[in-house]
Amino acid sequence: MFEYMEYNIAPWGAEIVIYFFLIGVAAMTFVYAAAPAVFGNVFGGVAKSMEPFQKVGLIASFVLLLICGPLLIMDLGQPSRFLYPILYFHWTSPLSWGSLFLPLFGLCIIGFYFGLVKGNQGLMRVTGILGSLLALSMPLYTGLDLMVNQTRELWSNPTIPLLFVILSMSSGTAVVAVIQLVRGQLNAQAVEFLHAFLYLALAVTFALFLAEWVVLNYGTGEKQQAWEIINQQFGFKYWGMTFLIGILAPLVLVAMPKLGRDPRILTLAAVLSAVGAYSFREVLIYAGQLTQINF
Amino acid sequence: MPVGLQAEPSLGVPGKKRWAMVVDLRRCIGCMACVCADKAEYDVPLGVWRTIVKVKDTGHYPNTKRHFMPRLCNHCDNPPCVRNCPTEATYKHEDGFVLQRYERCIACRTCVAACPYNARHVLPRNRDRVKIGGVVDKCTFCNHRVEKGLQPACVQTCLGRSRIFGDLNDPNSEVSRLVARHKTVVLKPDKGTRPQVYYIKPDRAQTEQVFSAPHSYAARSDAEAFYRHNRGSKFFSGVL
Numbered sequence: 001m002f003e004y005m006e007y008n009i010a011p012w013g014a015e016i017v018i019y020f021f022l023i024g025v026a027a028m029t030f031v032y033a034a035a036p037a038v039f040g041n042v043f044g045g046v047a048k049s050m051e052p053f054q055k056v057g058l059i060a061s062f063v064l065l066l067i068c069g070p071l072l073i074m075d076l077g078q079p080s081r082f083l084y085p086i087l088y089f090h091w092t093s094p095l096s097w098g099s100l101f102l103p104l105f106g107l108c109i110i111g112f113y114f115g116l117v118k119g120n121q122g123l124m125r126v127t128g129i130l131g132s133l134l135a136l137s138m139p140l141y142t143g144l145d146l147m148v149n150q151t152r153e154l155w156s157n158p159t160i161p162l163l164f165v166i167l168s169m170s171s172g173t174a175v176v177a178v179i180q181l182v183r184g185q186l187n188a189q190a191v192e193f194l195h196a197f198l199y200l201a202l203a204v205t206f207a208l209f210l211a212e213w214v215v216l217n218y219g220t221g222e223k224q225q226a227w228e229i230i231n232q233q234f235g236f237k238y239w240g241m242t243f244l245i246g247i248l249a250p251l252v253l254v255a256m257p258k259l260g261r262d263p264r265i266l267t268l269a270a271v272l273s274a275v276g277a278y279s280f281r282e283v284l285i286y287a288g289q290l291t292q293i294n295f
Numbered sequence: 296m297p298v299g300l301q302a303e304p305s306l307g308v309p310g311k312k313r314w315a316m317v318v319d320l321r322r323c324i325g326c327m328a329c330v331c332a333d334k335a336e337y338d339v340p341l342g343v344w345r346t347i348v349k350v351k352d353t354g355h356y357p358n359t360k361r362h363f364m365p366r367l368c369n370h371c372d373n374p375p376c377v378r379n380c381p382t383e384a385t386y387k388h389e390d391g392f393v394l395q396r397y398e399r400c401i402a403c404r405t406c407v408a409a410c411p412y413n414a415r416h417v418l419p420r421n422r423d424r425v426k427i428g429g430v431v432d433k434c435t436f437c438n439h440r441v442e443k444g445l446q447p448a449c450v451q452t453c454l455g456r457s458r459i460f461g462d463l464n465d466p467n468s469e470v471s472r473l474v475a476r477h478k479t480v481v482l483k484p485d486k487g488t489r490p491q492v493y494y495i496k497p498d499r500a501q502t503e504q505v506f507s508a509p510h511s512y513a514a515r516s517d518a519e520a521f522y523r524h525n526r527g528s529k530f531f532s533g534v535l
Contacts, residue, residue, distance in 0.1 A: 078429050081401045088382040092379070093299070093379050150375060
């Protein structure tokens with residue numbers, strides 16, 4: 001009787017999950033596209049393998065950004081006030097910083113594109129470095145947005161921003177691999193470059209997944225409650241979609257030296273890891289909101 | 296001062312007020328008059344609440360007990376909602392209130408996520424009488440009444456005088472005397488929010504987060520009905 005009055009919540013739903021995923025993809029797609037200008041001959045000039053991808057990558061990144069912005073705005077209860085986080089900037093809120101960095105990131109994509117079209121190396125280098133830093137800040141701020149909620153213990157975890165950056169590396173790699181495979185430009189050097197990044201991203205994701213498992217099982221009452229919620233309500237998404245399909249399967253694929261460097265297998269592994277990247281975020285965002293509904 | 300606040304916490308600061316509430320759970324009879332008073336004072340829409348009285352049934356027949364626990368915004372001295380608000384729509388008043396500027400709120404729901412007490416809700420759009428909608432709302436300790444020397448609506452209407460409101464910085468106020476004389480607890484002190492709603496003699500079943508899922512058949516039915524009703528609607532997005 002009357003107990004239903006407790007559920008006074010308005011959680012972040014699918015719009016936020018999709019936004020967090022797409023903004024990570026957009027960010028890492030830009031980082032790959034800008035890599036030849038940013039890294040040049042560093043690491044033996046391996047980043048130059050991304051040169052054929054630059055123009056299409058920038059377009060892809062910008063299109064994703066054009067989807068992300070309106071998606072985030074439409075999720076607001078007051079969409080017409082979308083500039084308020086910048087106009088009334090509050091420095092302790094990661095969302096304010098994200099709102100500031102998002103348009104700046106867009107400007108860097110445009111600047112880099114003009115530099116590329118005009119052959120202006122200086123502009124490309126400046127916008128490439130700035131844009132890559134801003135790109136990294138995109139998944140970082142989405143993770144921080146969760147991490148700063150110290151009252152929700154599943155989120156209040158310093159590994160969340162790092163995890164979101166790593167997940168965006170996987171999903172960004174998937175976009176690059178698919179586009180380059182379809183265009184028939186996934187040559188050996190590009191495969192080597194993408195393979196190294198995907199392998200690193202998946203290994204770190206695997207480690208963070210295990211860390212999460214330990215932290216939730218050995219943690220406070222709320223963390224243990226979160227673990228129960230994850231297993232009861234999100235069991236398939238967490239263990240099936242995230243762990244088996246999104247982490248373990250692609251990790252096994254890329255860990256095999258020859259098979260992992262096959263362009264099609266690498267692309268498959270990258271796509272699977274992108275599925276896991278979406279699913280992992282979804283579980284964390286949803287389950288993190290459910291721990292308090294019985295309190 | 297905790298980061299992100301607009302005013303220093305006034306608790307214990309001479310010459311300043313620190314409004315607070317004491318809820319004496321020995322006196323609450325679960326009449327819900329406070330909930331109704333609040334609904335009437337602010338035209339709070341159906342489905343959302345500024346204050347609630349949580350009901351918890353414990354034990355098995357014939358040894359059963361029903362517990363009541365009024366809940367509201369705790370007007371914390373280190374409020375995570377204020378720190379996380381991207382537009383400073385939520386702010387800390389110098390007298391301790393945590394208030395909301397509707398004209399600034401973008402309803403990003405960051406504050407809803409940040410609040411450990413489920414004290415915030417989103418107002419629906421297109422309301423009939425009050426035109427404030429599509430923004431986040433919360434209990435204000437009835438600051439518009441308090442500033443005129445009145446008690447908050449829920450306190451004024453409380454039949455059993457379970458809710459007592461006053462200035463904690465005034466040693467002669469009733470809230471100060473109650474906090475000094477009785478063993479009081481605040482909710483989730485470990486979260487570092489420094490809440491300013493003090494409870495006298497709550498039951499463990501009411502303050503423990505992990506083990507306080509609905510126990511009674513009626514409560515579970517209510518909760519399940521609520522889930523079903525809200526599944527797929529905008530702000531729930533199928534999460535439940």
